[in-house]
Amino acid sequence: MEKIICAAIKVNDIDKVFYGHRHSHAISAMHDGLSWEHSRKEIMSMKTIQGFVSSTGRFVERNEAFTIAMKNNQILDQNNTRGNELYSEDLY
Numbered sequence: 001m002e003k004i005i006c007a008a009i010k011v012n013d014i015d016k017v018f019y020g021h022r023h024s025h026a027i028s029a030m031h032d033g034l035s036w037e038h039s040r041k042e043i044m045s046m047k048t049i050q051g052f053v054s055s056t057g058r059f060v061e062r063n064e065a066f067t068i069a070m071k072n073n074q075i076l077d078q079n080n081t082r083g084n085e086l087y088s089e090d091l092y
Helices: 023-034 040-045 062-071
Strands: 004-011 016-020 048-054 059-061
Touching: 004 023, 004 059, 004 062, 016 023, 023 040, 023 048, 048 062, 059 062
Parallel strands: none
Antiparallel strands: 004 016, 004 048, 048 059
16 A cells, blocks of 8 residues: 655656655755756756655655545644645654
């Protein structure tokens, strides 16, 4: 059964995913990983999507991640969510 593992940022421009405990960690990993080949300005202009990585290694956007987390009882307080989108604070 697929579960949500961690926060992630997908960089559409280069089709690469960066992981982290929280999205801020994934953003830091993105900057660290891309700064060798791209300027800060280039990195800041790249199109990104915040989402999560599942136990199957898939990148999933917030809506799909919410559905997966709900099915697996991964959300700490199901009465205190932000609509149908998952946030890392919902998990831990």
